[in-house]
Amino acid sequence: MSNKDQLSSQLAELENRFRERLRVELAEMANVAKQAQSDNSDPSSQLVLRDQLHKLAGSAGTFGYNTLGTACRDLEVQLQQQLDNPSADEAIIRRLAAQVIQLDTLLIDKADTLRHAPSASEEHAIANTDRHIALVVEEEELAQQMSQTLTSFGYQVSQFAELPEVFKSLSSLDAVIVDTSISEWKAQELTEKLRTPGSEPLPLLVISSDDCFNSRLEAVRAGARGFFTKPVDLPSLESRLERSFTNYQAGPFRVLIIDDDTELAARYALILTSEGMLVESEFDPELLLEKMHAFGPDVVLMDINMPDFSGPELAQVIRLNDDWLRVPIIYLSAETNAERQMSALLKAGDDFITKPISDSALLTTVYARAQRARMVSDALSRDSLTGLLKHADIKDQLDIEIGRAQRSKQPVSIAMIDIDHFKSVNDQYGHPVGDNVIRALSNLLRQRLRKIDRLGRYGGEEFLAVLPNCSIEDAQQILDEIRTAFVALKFSADEHSFTCSFSAGISVCAAPDWPDEGLLDQADKRLYQAKKAGRNQVCSESDKAAS
Amino acid sequence: MNKLERIIHIEDDLSIQEVARVALEIVGGFTVKSCDSGAQGLAETPAFNPQLVLLDVMMPGMDGPQTLTELQKLPCMANVPVVFMTAKAQTQEVSAYHQLGAAGVIIKPFDPMTLSEQITEIWNTWHEQ
Numbered sequence: 001m002s003n004k005d006q007l008s009s010q011l012a013e014l015e016n017r018f019r020e021r022l023r024v025e026l027a028e029m030a031n032v033a034k035q036a037q038s039d040n041s042d043p044s045s046q047l048v049l050r051d052q053l054h055k056l057a058g059s060a061g062t063f064g065y066n067t068l069g070t071a072c073r074d075l076e077v078q079l080q081q082q083l084d085n086p087s088a089d090e091a092i093i094r095r096l097a098a099q100v101i102q103l104d105t106l107l108i109d110k111a112d113t114l115r116h117a118p119s120a121s122e123e124h125a126i127a128n129t130d131r132h133i134a135l136v137v138e139e140e141e142l143a144q145q146m147s148q149t150l151t152s153f154g155y156q157v158s159q160f161a162e163l164p165e166v167f168k169s170l171s172s173l174d175a176v177i178v179d180t181s182i183s184e185w186k187a188q189e190l191t192e193k194l195r196t197p198g199s200e201p202l203p204l205l206v207i208s209s210d211d212c213f214n215s216r217l218e219a220v221r222a223g224a225r226g227f228f229t230k231p232v233d234l235p236s237l238e239s240r241l242e243r244s245f246t247n248y249q250a251g252p253f254r255v256l257i258i259d260d261d262t263e264l265a266a267r268y269a270l271i272l273t274s275e276g277m278l279v280e281s282e283f284d285p286e287l288l289l290e291k292m293h294a295f296g297p298d299v300v301l302m303d304i305n306m307p308d309f310s311g312p313e314l315a316q317v318i319r320l321n322d323d324w325l326r327v328p329i330i331y332l333s334a335e336t337n338a339e340r341q342m343s344a345l346l347k348a349g350d351d352f353i354t355k356p357i358s359d360s361a362l363l364t365t366v367y368a369r370a371q372r373a374r375m376v377s378d379a380l381s382r383d384s385l386t387g388l389l390k391h392a393d394i395k396d397q398l399d400i401e402i403g404r405a406q407r408s409k410q411p412v413s414i415a416m417i418d419i420d421h422f423k424s425v426n427d428q429y430g431h432p433v434g435d436n437v438i439r440a441l442s443n444l445l446r447q448r449l450r451k452i453d454r455l456g457r458y459g460g461e462e463f464l465a466v467l468p469n470c471s472i473e474d475a476q477q478i479l480d481e482i483r484t485a486f487v488a489l490k491f492s493a494d495e496h497s498f499t500c501s502f503s504a505g506i507s508v509c510a511a512p513d514w515p516d517e518g519l520l521d522q523a524d525k526r527l528y529q530a531k532k533a534g535r536n537q538v539c540s541e542s543d544k545a546a547s
Numbered sequence: 548m549n550k551l552e553r554i555i556h557i558e559d560d561l562s563i564q565e566v567a568r569v570a571l572e573i574v575g576g577f578t579v580k581s582c583d584s585g586a587q588g589l590a591e592t593p594a595f596n597p598q599l600v601l602l603d604v605m606m607p608g609m610d611g612p613q614t615l616t617e618l619q620k621l622p623c624m625a626n627v628p629v630v631f632m633t634a635k636a637q638t639q640e641v642s643a644y645h646q647l648g649a650a651g652v653i654i655k656p657f658d659p660m661t662l663s664e665q666i667t668e669i670w671n672t673w674h675e676q
Contacts, residue, residue, distance in 0.1 A: 007573045011659055014569065018562045054605055058634035059562045061656025069656050073634065 005409060018063045025056065026104045033097035040093040043083060049100060050079045067280075068103065071273045074266055075099055098274070105252070105276035131245065132156045134166045137179040137207065142232065146177070149234045150241075154447045154485070167193050175203040175241060180215065190222040203244035207232055239387070242443050253370035256297035257281040258288065258314065259332065260306045268301065268332075271359045272366060285314065292324060298370040304333035304344060315348035326377045328369040332357065383457040385435055386442035394456020394464050401454060401466045402509050402516050411510035413475035415465040416523040417445070420501045420535040422461040429493035437500050440489055448482045464520075472508040472540050479504050479538045487536065501536035503527060508540075548674040551667065555580045555597035557588035557614060558632065559606045566659050567601065567632075575663030585609030585617070593623050599670060600624075601653070604633040604644070612647055619648065628673040630666065632657070 029052045035045040053076035061069030079096055133155050137143040147157045160166050166176060176194060195201040205226040206219040219227045226240035255277050259265040262283070269279040282291040285308075292300075300318065304311035315329045328350040333341075341352050353365050383390050389397060398414065405412035419425075419441060426434040438461060445455055445463060454466040467475050483502060490497045505526025507519045522542070530539040554577050558564045564581045571577045580595045582588040586609055588602070600618060604611035611631055618624050628650030633640070641652050651669035653662070 003574050007570060007659065010569045010573060011566065014562070014565050017565075021562060051605070051607070054634060055560050058632075058655035059560055062563065062566055062659065063656075066656070 008409070015063050018059070022056075022060070022065075023104070025052070028052070029056075029103065030101045033100035037094050037097040040090050043086070046079060046083055046093065049097075050076055050083065053079065053100070067273060067278050071099075071103060071270065074270045075103075078270075099270065102274055102276070131174045132158065132172055133241070134169070134173050134176045135159045136161075136163060136166060136177065136182055138182055139179070142179075142207075142230070146232070146234065146237075149238060153238055153443060155241075163190075163193075170194065170202065173202055175205070175244065177205045177207065177237075177241075180206060180208045180219075194223065203241070205237065205241060205244070236439075238443055239439055242387070242446060253277045253299065253367070253374070254295060254297045255279045255299050255301060255366055255370070256291065256295055257301045258283060258306075258311075259301070259303040261303070268357075268362060271362055275363055275367070277366070277370075285309065285317075288314070289318075289321070292318065292321075292327075297327060298373050299366055300327055300329045301366065302329055302331055302349075304331045310344075312344045312347040312349060319348045326373060326380070328373050330365060330369060386439055386457050388442050388446070388463070389454065389456035391456065391458055394454060394458065394466070397454040397456070398464070398466050398520070401468050402519070404468065405509045406514045406516065409511070409514075410469040411471050411508055413467040413470045413472050413506055413508045414519050414523050415467065415475060415479055415504050415506045415538075416458070416520070416527040417441075417463040417465065417479070417502050417504040418527055418531070419461040420503055420531075422500075425498075425500065429496070429498075433491065433493040437491060440491070441486060441500075441502065444482060444486055444489070448478065448485070471510065472506055475506050475508070476538055476540045479506065483536065483538060503530035503535045504538040505530055506538065506540040548671075549598065551575075551577065551598050551670045553578050553580070553595065553597045554599045554601055554666070555582065555588060555592060555595055556601045557582045557585060557606075557611075558601075558603040559583055560603070563603075563632075563655070567657075567662060570659035570662040571666065574660065575666065577663070577666075585611070585614030588614060589617050589621070592618065592621055596623055597627060599650075599666065600627060600629040601666070602629055602631055604631050612644075615647055615649070628670065630669055 029049065032045050032049050032052065036049055039045070053072045057069055057073035057076055059069075060066075060072060075096060082092055082096070131154075133150055135143060135146060135150075135157055137146065137159070143159055147159060150157045158169075160169075162182065163178070166173070178190075190204065194204060201223050204222060204224045205228065206222065206224040207228050207230065208215045208219070209230050211229045216227055225244040226237065228237050228240075255272050257265045257268055257279060259268070259281070260283055262281070265281045265283075269281060272279045280291065280295050280297075282288055283306075300315075302311045302314060306314070311331050311333070315331075318324050318327070318329065329348065330351045330353060331344060331349050332353055332355060333344075334355045336354055345352070351365060351369065353361055382388060382393075388394075401412045404410075419437065422434065422437070425437055438457075442455070442457065442463065445465060449455060449465060449467070452468055453470075454468075456464045458464040465479075467478070470478075483504070487499055487501050490499060492498075505523045505528070507522035507526065509515055509519055526539040526542065529543050530537045533539070554571060556564060556567055556571075556579055558567065558581070561583075564583070568579045568581055571579050580591060580597065582591055585606060588600070592600075602611045602614060602618075606614075609617070611633070615629055615631075618629065629648065630651045630653060631644045631649045632653045632655060633644075634655040644652050650673045651665075653665055657665070
């Protein structure tokens with residue numbers, strides 16, 4: 001092991017310890033911030049807070065939490081200014097304190113850097129039982145059926161007799177499914193009651209006996225993310241549930257700020273980070289494209305007037321790259337002349353925010369644009385049946401993960417998965433039933449794999465899974481577990497019920513060679529071996545006789 | 548010029564203390580003595596006889612600049628460079644530290660992978676002057 005490898009592994013251990021301490025420290029800071037909020041005439045809690053922020057500004061970045069470190073530093077500077085020249089405006093301290101209380105939302109940025117993700121087997125084991133669904137359905141038979149299906153997908157399901165019971169258990173729940181025929185169904189009340197203080201309302205799916213416009217409208221007003229009429233199509237309900245989590249838990253929005261006024265840029269960054277977004281600033285045009293690649297922003301915020309070039313020129317440079325066509329560019333400008341605004345938009349760019357910019361205008365515009373961009377981008381790169389990545393996109397992800405594995409010296413496993421005798425399912429029961437089988441397997445894979453794993457539909461009934469930081473032995477074990485769960489699923493078509501299985505082949509990019517070529521081929525050959533050996537199995541070793 | 552071997556690190560943040568120690572020991576091959584405060588640093592310095600002092604600026608009690616003034620009174624500190632480590636990166640602050648007699652300033656957050664290189668560079672420059 002080289003010195004640097006040895007240091008990496010020691011750092012990983014220190015980082016784990018740091019992360020544990022960080023949670024405690026952030027909670028302590030939040031407490032001090034609350035004190036500062038409640039009594040802003042007494043500077044002692046502000047002094048404590050400044051020292052805590054200073055400490056974290058120094059240490060967080062060293063452990064890779066750059067966004068958190070930068071945010072602490074910004075807050076420290078602002079708090080110091082307040083201490084040097086106490087302003088009579090109480091709102092300043094209250095706002096700073098509120099931002100300190102929200103610092104823990106920035107902890108997520110570390111999740112992006114897989115370097116020290118928990119081991120694959122640990123996390124796969126958790127992923128499948130950590131979602132708790134409340135079911136409020138009166139009809140006994142439907143409730144049983146739904147409970148069984150959702151359990152087989154790895155959800156934990158609790159049946160509740162009435163809504164007030166659900167409201168009492170909100171903190172332990174991840175989603176709620178409600179039948180509108182229950183007696184106390186009142187749409188307006190539900191929206192507010194499914195929200196725990198300080199967080200998003202829980203995902204809600206609604207089941208209804210009638211399909212009229214008014215029922216749907218009422219469901220939307222209750223905040224529903226899905227509406228299903230009876231008889232309920234359970235696979236599509238499960239699919240919607242899965243998707244509502246994907247939206248719900250998609251990582252924070254990433255915003256890149258390009259402004260020559262660094263103080264202003266820091267201020268925008270602070271406002272956006274205080275809402276949990278990840279923000280980076282870049283002003284050097286030489287480094288801009290590199291930053292776009294490395295950071296992958298959802299939105300670019302750009303000053304329209306800069307010393308050596310204009311915003312629209314820079315926007316056009318960004319637009320020259322196909323990869324960035326989907327990224328909205330928002331100009332920050334003192335320009336109020338509508339004609340000149342239009343001419344800037346015609347060249348490139350999507351929107352204007354006029355200076356002076358209020359916090360809420362900035363947040364709303366960035367949030368709306370980022371959300372929309374992510375949905376469009378997602379829809380374009382995902383397979384419509386399964387919601388998984390398409391062939392080309394999963395291959396891109398594979399290359400990215402192999403590169404990362406080689407750099408970080410953490411193995412990445414690659415699994416080719418193919419449903420057994422799929423053609424005969426289609427022939428015997430028809431394509432809609434075949435589609436259900438494909439969707440069920442894709443949902444099962446998504447459920448059982450970690451958020452950092454990449455999953456794509458490689459061909460008709462063929463899937464490709466890329467598992468970073470996962471040894472081939474772990475991958476074999478995980479795929480075998482998923483295989484067992486898949487075989488246990490009962491599909492129904494007309495009067496018949498049937499089961500399906502899959503075969504899989506696994507290859508790995510790991511020490512000592514860290515190969516970057518031939519991995520797909522090898523996985524494919526092992527998949528063929530698994531098929532030849534009788535299907536319904538996972539193969540992670542090459543057949544010596546055959547090679 | 549002697550080879551740099553012994554570094555004393557004075558830092559109240561234990562997370563930073565640990566990272567710096569493993570980074571300097573593993574990559575740089577240095578022997579590192581970690582101290583939690585300026586007072587402890589002053590007490591340990593004569594016996595450890597460091598060749599370089601790495602000193603946090605903002606510490607409760609005795610801060611970095613105060614510790615530096617006290618360290619400079621110790622006979623064993625003659626010709627021993629002191630490097631400040633700070634999260635404050637303002638240019639005027641950095642030059643103020645140099646005026647106090649600091650051989651260099653390392654800005655937090657720092658990259659553990661290159662910390663030893665940074666220290667070695669400061670060590671070499673110090674001895675060239």
